[in-house]
Amino acid sequence: MTAPRSRLACSACTRRKVKCSKTVPCTNCTRRGEEALCGTDSNHITQQSSPQPSLSLSRAQELEYLRRRIDELQDQTVENNSNRAHQTHSPLDIRAPEISQSPRDASTSQYERQEENDATETTNDSVIQDAASILEFLAWGRRKDPDVHNIVSPEVEHTDLHENTPDPFSDCSSLTVVQLLIPSASHVQQLVDYHCDDLLWYHGSFFTPTFRTQLQIFWDRHDGKLTSPGINLQWVALLFSVMAGSLTCAPTAQAQSWGYRDTEQATLSKRWFQAVTTCLNHANYTSNLSIFSCQAIATGTISAHLLGFSSSQSIHLAAAVRVAQSLGLHRLGARATGSIIEKEIGRRVWTQLCSQDWFGIPFSESYLINPLYSTSQPASHCHDHDLVPLPLHVPTITSYCRFLYDIASIMPQLQDGLMSCNTPYTRYEQVLKWDARLRSLAIQDRPAFLNSLPLDPSWPSWIPWARRALAISSSHKIIMIHRSFLSDSFTNTAFAFTRRTCLAASKTIIKEYKHVCEENGPVLWIHQAFAVAAAIILSLDILHRDRDTQKIPEHLQLVETVVVLLRSCRNSMIATRGVRLLEALLAEISKLGSTSRGSKRNRDGTPAHAFNVPAFVKSFCEGTSTPERDLTAPSSREPPPTYSITESNQAQATNYTDFDLNLGFAPSMLDSGNGFENLLYLANHDLSGSWL
Incomplete structure (x- = not known):
């Protein structure tokens, strides 16, 4: 041995x-x-020399050694962070100090530096490629930042935007405070009536006859008391959601007719929306499953975005989907058991949850509800008083939601198609495929009363509002289909069809939004949000054009029009953020316009003075870190800066409402009430470079 x-x-x-x-x-x-x-x-x-026997290290020595090493690492980490700050490195990038100067360690450090540079370039590329969506989400108060370090790092500071505004009633987590938020029975009835008559067609999340019966019981048996024995707080959450939707979406004149002035309208709408969460939490809705929680959350979407609760609403919607699946709302097929009313209520709620989940795909690049596992029939096309099926050309309370559900079902299929492709060529084929599908759906399957037919006196009062909402929403979905190639289309002529399509859709949205502002209909969040999206696309188009093109005055006039319309909005965080964002983009346009940009190009063909999207997003977020103010009173801020437009070009720019794009036909050929068909016509025709 x-x-x-x-x-x-x-x-x-x-x-x-x-x-x-x-x-x-x-x-x-x-x-x-x-x-x-x-x-x-x-x-x-x-x-x-040869080793000699000795005692081993004691446990105390090992612990002392570890303690010293931890202290040294912490000291060196602080020093390294300070050095990196002077070298303009990210303070979130913390690495252990270098221990050895061996070749292996040197190569590892070089690899890590290269990996960091690659990650930074990838992040910037992602921001640039998704510029339109990122800017749109800023107006919603949501962030779509590919850099996840500011999410997972414990060093990110959290600032309470309302920490300096003491309010004894700001905490709505107590039922005693929530009780103070319930108005008189007559006011509640007015709010419910308005929601059922003028808003329910848009989301269809509850059944009017059943809800009215439950409301009567709430007053007769419980006297409107939240602490009354037997009261269902999840139903109370639905009541607050209905009231919040009515007060948020009602025009100013309508709210004043109920006795609510601007300041009280702004305060109560937010408090009522917060009371929805309070009631659901007190009812322990994630354990005590009820369809009321699903109805309350689905109904709340109509007010959440306008009030600035987009992020929290997306979380509540995810919870509502799981509750609905636990209740079996996704399996209400032809053989489902239960009463006709119960099944119809479940199908309506599930239809709305599916639409909201699938329309939210651009935010997270994913979805919760897989259409393959949803076997529920769509909501019945019928009136509430008898539930008798009717022909599709007859307008019912479920007509709009049913058709919007068909549009929404395109989005998960598009997402699956994009994720299954490996090249830009095959991904763009998917975009063109589902673009054609949406056009076919809008032309062939759209109900006749949602077209530009003359209004029938027997139709509900919401038909004109539904027509404009559908034109705006459908145009925005066209943009969402082309979203992944939109930024590339400004610099790559291979995607010229995307650029033409998105510009046409943006003009349709702004055109319809102008008509919406002239009507006395409800204020829907899609009006303002999608108008901001349209103005962003036009701004990006301006920033990627040469200074001598004739389209700049027209597009600039459209963006400024949206800013003016948004400034007139009240009690809308989308309008507040949208004005700030668009004014910042207009400032960038003015800044680039003052440079000698002309037709100078880099070697790769890009403009010499290209718009830096990552830098703009960073500066905008840093500049709007203070709490947003509500537009509950006329703005006292200075008017936005003016931008140079020659008189001849301004006259041409003001003709955008007629879609006069020099296509060789009179503007009167395009019906102002049929905006989406105008979009289909313009996008399907070869404009021979007149747009680009």
């Missing part, structure tokens, strides 16, 4: 897997200032 080989390297170098000088103390330990701890497992090494 041979004697075991003695270990000459010290324990620290062995543990770090670095070369040891095999002296006492070794070179590495001397460099680290750990001469006293240098040694082998037997704690004894002689210079160029």
Whole structure:
């Protein structure tokens, strides 16, 4: 038998897997200032001699060594962070200090630096490619930042936007405070009537006859008291959601006729929306499953975005989907058991949850509800008083939601198609495929009363509002289909069809939004949100054009029109953020316009003074870190800056309402009430470069 080989390297170098000088103390330990701890497992090494027996390190020595190393690492981390701050590196990028100067460590550091540079370039590319969506989400108060470090890092600071505004009733988590928010029975009845008559067609999340019966019981048996025995707080959440929707979406004149002035309208609408969450939490809705919670959350979407609760509403919707699936609302097929009314209510709620989930795909690039596992029939096309099926050309309370559900079902299929492709060519094929599908759906399957037919006096009062809402929403969905190639279309002529299509859709949205502002209908969040999206696309188009093109005055006039319309909105966080964002883009346009941009190009063909999207997003977010103010009173801010438009070009720009695009036909050929068909016509025709 041979004697075991003695270990000459010290324990620290062995543990770090670095070369040891095999002296006492070794070179590495001397460099680290750990001469006293240098040694082998037997704690004894002689210079160029055989080892001799010795005692091993005690537990106390090991703990002392670890404590010292932790202190040193913390000190060096602070020093490295300070150095990186001076070198303009990210303070969130914290690495352990370099321990050895061996070739292996040097190569590793070089690899990490290269990986960091690649990650930074990838992040910037992602921001540029998704510029329109990122800017649109800023107006919603939501962030779509590919850089996740500011999400997972514990160093990110959290600032309470309302910490300096003391309010004894700001906390709506107590039922005693919530009780104070319930108005008189007559006011509640007015709000419910308005919602059922003028808003329910838009979302269809509850059944009017059943809800009215439940409301009567709430007053007769419980006297409107939340603490009354037997009261269902999840139903109370639905009541608050209905009231919040009515007060938020009602025009100013309508709200004043109920006795609510601007300040009270702004306060109560937010408090009522917050009361929905309070009631659901007190009812423990995630354990005590009820369809009321699904109805309350689905109904709340109509007010959530306008009030600035988009992020929290998306979380509540995810919870509502799980509750609905637990209740079996996704399996209400032809053989489902239960009463006709119960099944119809479940199908309507599920239809709305599906639409909201699928329309939210651009935010998260994913969806919760898989259409393959949803076997529920769509909501019945019928009136509430008898539930008798009617022909599709007869307008009913479910007509709009049913058709919007068909449009929404395109989005998950598009997302699946894009994720299954590996090249831009095949991905763009998917875009063109589902673009054609949406056009076919809008032309062939759209109900006749949602077209530009003359209005029938027997039709409901919401038909004109539904027509404009459908034109705006459908145009926006066209943009969403082309979203992944929109930014590329400004610099790559291979995607010229996307640029033409999105510009036409944007003009349709703004055109319809102008008509909406002239009517006395409900204020829907899609009006303002999608108008902001349209103005963003036109702004990006301006920023990617040469200064001598004739389209700039027209598009600039459209953007400024949206700013003016949004400034007149009240109690809308979308309008507040949208004005700030569009004014910032207009400032960028003015800044680039003052430079000698002309037709100068880089070697790769891009403009010499290209719009820096990542830098703009960063500066905008930093500049709007203060709490947003509500537009509950006429703005006292200075008017936005003016931009140079020649008189001849301004006259041409004002003709955008007639869609006079020099196509060789009179503007009167395009019906102002049929905006989406105008979009289909314009996008399907070869404009021979007149747009680009």
